[in-house]
Every structure is written in structure tokens, then in C-alpha cells.
Amino acid sequence: MLLQISLICNRFVDTASELKLYVANMTPGQYKEVVKMLTWDKLPLLTEEIDKIADMLKDENLPYNFEVSILADHVKNSETLLSRTQNIFVQQSPEDIIAQETKGG
Numbered sequence: 001m002l003l004q005i006s007l008i009c010n011r012f013v014d015t016a017s018e019l020k021l022y023v024a025n026m027t028p029g030q031y032k033e034v035v036k037m038l039t040w041d042k043l044p045l046l047t048e049e050i051d052k053i054a055d056m057l058k059d060e061n062l063p064y065n066f067e068v069s070i071l072a073d074h075v076k077n078s079e080t081l082l083s084r085t086q087n088i089f090v091q092q093s094p095e096d097i098i099a100q101e102t103k104g105g
Helices: 002-024 028-037 040-058 069-091 094-104
Strands: none
Touching (some): 002 028, 002 069
16 A cells, blocks of 8 residues: 555656646746646645645554545646646747747847
8 A cells, every 4th residue: 555655656746847847948828828727726635635645644544445546636637737738848849939039030
């Protein structure tokens, strides 16, 4: 069970790190498109689930048959967001936009 939770959390950290890299290198227009896709109302649900698991671990009260599907679904949603963000970034990279502005200016 702990291994499964660890692997799911690792997927989330990897996804968030990669997402951060893409967002940091986006143009304002690309960033605006990504922000439209974010589901800010679901962020508290993810943090609540992680906090619940952390509390159970701290209290040594995590059942062997703990249901990880809620956490896994949140991670899957973040992976979907990453995929869509990659598509936005690849459609026109910041370097391409700068090159177009240089030619046009």
C-alpha cells in the first residue's frame, strides 16, 4: 500500500515539475490558454486527500486496503493538464514567437 501511494505521489511531483518548466517558458498568450484549463476548484480536493493520507500515516492508522483511486484520479487529471500544456507549447514555442516578432519588427 505504501509503495502504491509513493508511486502515485511520485507521478504527481514529476508531472508538476514538468508542468512548471513549460509554464515558466511560455509566452503570455500561451500562459493565458493554460490558465483557462486549470481547475482551481479541484486543487483543495487534492491537498485534502494528501493531507488525509499524511495524517493516517502519522497516526499509523492507514488501512491495508486504503482506496487510492481518489488520489490516482487527481494525478491523472494533472497528467492530462500536462499533456494539453505540452500541446500548447509545441504549437508555437516562445522562440518561434520571438523570431516572428523580430522579422515583423
